[in-house]
Amino acid sequence: MIKKTFSKEHFVKLVLISFALSSLLFLFLIFIFILAEGLPLFHKIGLKNIIFGFKWAPTKGSFGIFPMIVSSFLVTFGALIIGAPLGLSCAIYLSEYSGKRLKLFLKPALELLAGIPSVVYGFLGVIYIVPLVRNYFGGAGFSLLATSVILGVMILPTVISISFDALMSVPKTYREGSFAMGATKWQTIYKVIIPSAKSGILASFILGMGRAIGETMAVIMVAGNALKIPTSMLDPLRTLTSNIALELAYASGDHRLGLFSTGVVLLVIIMTLNYIANFAIKRRVLK
Amino acid sequence: MRINPRFVDKLVKIGLNSQAFFTVGILVTIVAIIFFKGSPYLNMEFIFSSPEDMGRHGGIFSTIIGTVFLVLLSIFVATPLGVGTAIFLTEYTKESWFTKTIRFGVESLAGIPSILYGLFGFIFFVIKLGMGWSLMAGVLTITIMILPTIIRTSEEAIKAVPRNLRIVSYSLSATKWETVTKVVLPSAGPGILTGIMLSVGRAVGETAAVIFTMGSSLRLPTSLMDSGRTMAVHFYILAREGISMEKAYATALVLVLSILSINIIAYYIMNRVTSKYS
Amino acid sequence: MPKLMGTVLLLLMVLPLSFGACSPNGIQSKKHTVTVAGSTSVMPFTEKLAEHFMVDHPDFVVDVQGGGSTAGIQACFNNTVNIGMSSRQLKDDEKQLNQIIICYDGISFVVNSKNPITALSLKDVRDIFSGKIKNWSELGWVDRRIDAVTREEGSGTRGSFEELVMKGEEIDDGIMVQDSNGSVKEVVATDPYAIGYISLGLVDAKVKAVTIDGVGPSIDAIKLGEYKIVRPFLYVTHGELDDSGQKFVNFVLSEAGQNVLKKEGLIGAYD
Numbered sequence: 001m002i003k004k005t006f007s008k009e010h011f012v013k014l015v016l017i018s019f020a021l022s023s024l025l026f027l028f029l030i031f032i033f034i035l036a037e038g039l040p041l042f043h044k045i046g047l048k049n050i051i052f053g054f055k056w057a058p059t060k061g062s063f064g065i066f067p068m069i070v071s072s073f074l075v076t077f078g079a080l081i082i083g084a085p086l087g088l089s090c091a092i093y094l095s096e097y098s099g100k101r102l103k104l105f106l107k108p109a110l111e112l113l114a115g116i117p118s119v120v121y122g123f124l125g126v127i128y129i130v131p132l133v134r135n136y137f138g139g140a141g142f143s144l145l146a147t148s149v150i151l152g153v154m155i156l157p158t159v160i161s162i163s164f165d166a167l168m169s170v171p172k173t174y175r176e177g178s179f180a181m182g183a184t185k186w187q188t189i190y191k192v193i194i195p196s197a198k199s200g201i202l203a204s205f206i207l208g209m210g211r212a213i214g215e216t217m218a219v220i221m222v223a224g225n226a227l228k229i230p231t232s233m234l235d236p237l238r239t240l241t242s243n244i245a246l247e248l249a250y251a252s253g254d255h256r257l258g259l260f261s262t263g264v265v266l267l268v269i270i271m272t273l274n275y276i277a278n279f280a281i282k283r284r285v286l287k
Numbered sequence: 288m289r290i291n292p293r294f295v296d297k298l299v300k301i302g303l304n305s306q307a308f309f310t311v312g313i314l315v316t317i318v319a320i321i322f323f324k325g326s327p328y329l330n331m332e333f334i335f336s337s338p339e340d341m342g343r344h345g346g347i348f349s350t351i352i353g354t355v356f357l358v359l360l361s362i363f364v365a366t367p368l369g370v371g372t373a374i375f376l377t378e379y380t381k382e383s384w385f386t387k388t389i390r391f392g393v394e395s396l397a398g399i400p401s402i403l404y405g406l407f408g409f410i411f412f413v414i415k416l417g418m419g420w421s422l423m424a425g426v427l428t429i430t431i432m433i434l435p436t437i438i439r440t441s442e443e444a445i446k447a448v449p450r451n452l453r454i455v456s457y458s459l460s461a462t463k464w465e466t467v468t469k470v471v472l473p474s475a476g477p478g479i480l481t482g483i484m485l486s487v488g489r490a491v492g493e494t495a496a497v498i499f500t501m502g503s504s505l506r507l508p509t510s511l512m513d514s515g516r517t518m519a520v521h522f523y524i525l526a527r528e529g530i531s532m533e534k535a536y537a538t539a540l541v542l543v544l545s546i547l548s549i550n551i552i553a554y555y556i557m558n559r560v561t562s563k564y565s
Numbered sequence: 566m567p568k569l570m571g572t573v574l575l576l577l578m579v580l581p582l583s584f585g586a587c588s589p590n591g592i593q594s595k596k597h598t599v600t601v602a603g604s605t606s607v608m609p610f611t612e613k614l615a616e617h618f619m620v621d622h623p624d625f626v627v628d629v630q631g632g633g634s635t636a637g638i639q640a641c642f643n644n645t646v647n648i649g650m651s652s653r654q655l656k657d658d659e660k661q662l663n664q665i666i667i668c669y670d671g672i673s674f675v676v677n678s679k680n681p682i683t684a685l686s687l688k689d690v691r692d693i694f695s696g697k698i699k700n701w702s703e704l705g706w707v708d709r710r711i712d713a714v715t716r717e718e719g720s721g722t723r724g725s726f727e728e729l730v731m732k733g734e735e736i737d738d739g740i741m742v743q744d745s746n747g748s749v750k751e752v753v754a755t756d757p758y759a760i761g762y763i764s765l766g767l768v769d770a771k772v773k774a775v776t777i778d779g780v781g782p783s784i785d786a787i788k789l790g791e792y793k794i795v796r797p798f799l800y801v802t803h804g805e806l807d808d809s810g811q812k813f814v815n816f817v818l819s820e821a822g823q824n825v826l827k828k829e830g831l832i833g834a835y836d
Contacts, residue, residue: 012464013379019371020389023438026368026431027392030399030407037410055738059718089306097303106311108554113314115546117492117519120539123526124317131755140712140756142741153313160310184296207398214400216495217523225742236741241402246744248406248499250635250719252642256410263403274398339616341609419600419645420630502602504628505612514600514628524631528747529754529771 038264041257050261056227056243058255065262067229071144071237072213072269074230075223078148079155079212084205086152087159091204094160095167096189107161114157122218125150130222139234142224147237150218155208162207166200167193206277210270216241240266318543325540328533334541338505342521342530347538349507353515354545356422356508357501358490361429362483368430369437370479376438377445378467389438396435401495404432408500420502420514428500429493433486440485444478445471477556484553488546494519518542597809602630603637603650604721605745606670606764607798611650614825618816627813631745634721638662641803647810649801652721652764653728662801667817669832671765672726672794673782675750675772679757682706684776690730693760696737701758713737714752714761717744725796726762766830787832798831 042050045063053064094106129149134141170193178188194201224236225246238246244259244266251259332346339345376386408428418424448471456466472479494517502514503524516524518538525535601611608631615627632640634651638659641649655664674690676682682704692698693713702708715736716723727736743749749761754771765782768774774782777794786792800814816822823833 009462009464016371016375016379019368020375020385023368023372023434024389024392026434027389027396029411030404030431031392031395033407033411034403086306086310089303090310093303093307097300098307106307108550109311109314111550112318112547115488115492115550116317117494117522117542117546119492119494119519119523119526120317120321120542123522123535123539124320126526126751134756139710140741140752140759142752156310156313184292186296186299187292189299210398214398214402216400216402220744221527226739227742228738235739238742241400244402244406245495246717246742247719248409249632250639252639259406260410263406266400266403270398270400271395274394278394341612414643414645417644420602420628502628502630504630506626506628509596513598514630527751528745529751530747 034260034263034267037257038260038262041254041261042264044254050258051265058247058251058258061254063254063258063261065240065243065265067227068238068240068243068262069265070229071223072239072241074144074237075147075151075219075239076209076212078144078233079151080205080209082148082152083155083159083208083212087156087204087208088163088201090156091160091163091167091201092189092194094164096185096193110157110160114161118154118215118218119221121150121154122221125218125222133234137234139232140224140236142222142236143234144223144230144237145233147219147223148233150222151212151215154215154218155211158211159204159208162204163197163201166197166204169200170196203277206273210273210277213239213273214241214266214270216245220245321536321539321543324533325536325538328537329540333534333537337507338521341528342505342525342534347518347521347534347541349505350516350518350521350538351541352507353422353501354491354517354519356515357425357429357497357517358487360422360426361433361490362487364426365430365433365437365486366483369434370441372438373441373445373479374467374471377442378463378471393435393438397439401432401493404428404496405499407431408496413500418512420500420504421512422501422508422515423511425497425501426511428496429490432493432496433490436486436489437479437482440482441475441479444475444482447478448474477559480556481553484549484556488549488553491517491545491549492519492542493517494523498523518545596624596626597812598626598628599648599810599813600628600630600646601637601648601650601800602632602640602646603801604634604652604798605631605747606634606652606722606767607650607667610668610766610798610826610829610831613829614817614822615813617821617825618813621816622812625809625812633717633719633744634724635719638801641801644803647802647806648814651799651801653724653796655799655801659801662803663806665800665802665814665818666797666834667800668798668823668826668834669787669795669836670798671782671784671787671792671832672722672729672762672796673765673768673774674760674762674777675753675768675774676760677753677755677757678771678773680706680760680773682775683773684779686778687730690777691732691734694731694736694740695734696739709758712752712756712759713740714743714749714759715740716746716749716762717742720744721796722746722762722764725794729794729796768830784830784832788836795832 050063050065052066053062054066055062055064094103125146129146130141133143133146174192174196175188178192219239220242223242225238225242226236227238230237240262244262248259334346335348336346337349376389380386408424412418412424412427413420452470453466456470497517498520503516503520504514508515518541522535522538522542525531525538608629612629615629618627619625634653637649638651640646641662693711694715699710700708701711743752746763746767750763750767750772753759753761780786780791782792787795827833
């Protein structure tokens with residue numbers, strides 16, 4: 001009887017180990033594959049030539065992705081400019097000014113916003129935002145401005161929910177102490193709550209950046225995909241992600257390796273952002 | 288000149304209030320546009336007939352089937368793998384290099400943009416393994432994509448089960464596996480299910496990873512090696528090529544409604560449980 | 566112990582792969598599948614041909630994907646598909662593939678319907694896309710930047726465009742890029758200051774085609790040799806085509822197939 005239970009337990013443990021190993025295999029498969037395909041070109045062409053090269057013409061031997069790196073960062077900062085203040089304000093409103101009922105209503109609303117597929121955002125962006133930019137600001141409409149607006153809206157759920165969590169985790173005593181000393185609500189928020197939720201809020205911005213820099217479909221639809229570094233907010237541009245999506249289907253040989261190298265760059269940027277964000281959150285917990 | 292802080296306070300409240308309303312307004316506008324522009328074209332015929340003439344006419348039936356197959360199969364593979372891994376990590380091992388490595392993998396893959404999954408899936412599954420554009424390539428790619436989420440949420444849910452329950456179970460001479468299946472999992476169930484629902488929602492709306500692996504054939508996929516379209520891919524193509532604005536809106540409506548339903552189900556499960564245990 | 570673990574692991578990894586082998590193949594093995602992928606110019610016409618073909622041959626399935634001419638040629642090389650579609654001539658390093666000309670198509674330069682310009686010279690077009698002419702005022706319209714749109718590098722339409730129009734001059738870096746005929750058409754249809762090039766067979770009321778050096782892009786002008794910006798639509802195969810694929814190609818080259826293409830605004834392979 002005992003022996004039977006023992007081997008069943010043993011079997012279960014074995015199965016679970018294999019599941020865990022399979023998961024590990026799957027997870028690292030993609031990791032290692034991208035690195036394996038992406039690193040060789042850095043060695044062959046030179047890290048500097050790729051990251052700081054100005055011309056992307058892979059069929060002719062140029063693998064410079066600098067304009068696209070710049071463009072990716074530009075749309076990310078643009079998205080932050082639009083999404084961060086708005087998102088933080090919403091988070092503050094949700095945590096400090098709204099009652100339980102409103103909180104219950106707004107949280108699912110946020111998740112719905114987060115659930116809308118990026119292609120739908122891109123579509124609405126093309127139909128409404130692009131003509132708006134073209135008619136009121138000039139240019140073709142497919143621009144840094146339009147992309148920043150769309151991405152700004154897309155990162156709102158991320159910024160709001162993480163900032164909200166950070167603000168809510170500030171102990172009630174902080175607020176009560178501040179009010180007891182005669183501070184108004186805003187003074188309390190401004191001088192007490194936000195500073196103590198600082199790292200969480202920062203983390204929400206950084207994760208929002210990660211989301212924006214990784215977005216592909218919506219960006220392809222509204223950014224115009226031109227290869228030059230944009231000189232104004234109204235110029236079209238191409239991000240690292242769009243480049244991969246546009247050329248993936250037909251790239252071969254070194255060109256294909258070039259796309260993997262772009263993938264490696266993206267991977268590094270996003271993992272760095274994730275690491276910084278997690279580090280910021282951990283610091284808060286330790287405090 | 289000193290501004291009355293109480294005045295500033297009121298100003299701020301109005302400012303924050305309006306920004307919150309503005310944000311909700313954006314959401315409402317998006318949903319409203321899709322609803323009002325899409326619903327005139329959403330009818331039984333649209334749902335049950337397949338696209339004709341590149342999608343200019345007909346409905347989206349083959350794409351609905353494509354979406355269902357892709358998501359269901361991916362969940363079917365990823366859930367046992369993910370939940371099993373989570374159980375293993377929390378119940379069966381102590382912290383070691385092995386567990387740390389898995390956690391590192393899960394964390395790192397958390398923010399990877401979907402285009403990189405598309406890049407990987409296309410080169411590895413479609414070309415190198417010779418699967419061609421197929422349901423199989425799509426399922427394998429989406430599985431890898433949702434695995435980290437399932438592992439992470441399952442782990443959190445399992446960790447949240449109070450230690451006492453386990454101790455009591457062992458004290459009643461239950462084996463580890465009995466404890467896991469009869470005590471821990473039921474208690475962590477809703478949390479795990481929420482993670483699964485989240486992944487379903489993500490997979491339904493996914494485009495970049497799908498279009499390069501499952502392809503964009505208009506035919507109804509009948510086997511694993513068939514190509515096909517998901518609703519999101521179909522919508523993307525309709526919208527980009529300007530094939531039919533009406534059909535695009537209608538497809539978007541179906542997409543948004545599906546995701547909304549999935550969210551509602553997830554919420555219902557979560558709430559039922561929290562009320563059960565509080 | 567390690568042996569047992571290894572076996573279980575192997576089983577788990579093989580499981581998903583084995584799905585492909587024992588799927589509902591009962592239904593599948595009775596159907597003949599032809600997979601086609603490539604040029605976005607050729608795709609809608611192949612789709613139409615496929616629809617007609619599958620009506621007469623219900624046990625055949627023709628799978629059509631886009632991706633661009635070079636993508637189709639690549640897929641052909643990799644044996645990912647039976648037939649690749651191309652809207653440009655094969656390059657030297659691609660010549661090992663078999664090519665079948667299914668029809669001819671003109672490249673049309675289109676502007677928005679609000680644009681009053683109806684005629685351009687070939688040099689004008691070249692200068693617009695190389696960045697030499699940046700403003701509509703240089704062509705007799707308002708003082709406004711020209712929003713030119715080109716296709717992605719792997720596009721057959723772009724390849725033909727570069728060969729027949731640009732003739733060695735490079736397309737400017739700052740010009741917008743879209744990855745299919747349809748999306749170029751959409752941009753031109755919605756932006757009054759846009760100009761782009763698309764397949765002649767896709768021109769409709771949404772956009773306006775301009776004449777090049779006095780000649781309008783019409784089927785007659787192409788047949789008479791007056792409109793010279795023409796490229797072949799090719800089906801490419803890697804080695805011998807299997808029976809199903811051959812049946813489809815035969816249909817495409819038959820009178821019935823060619824009529825379908827001609828009705829859509831293309832020029833027959835034998836004209």
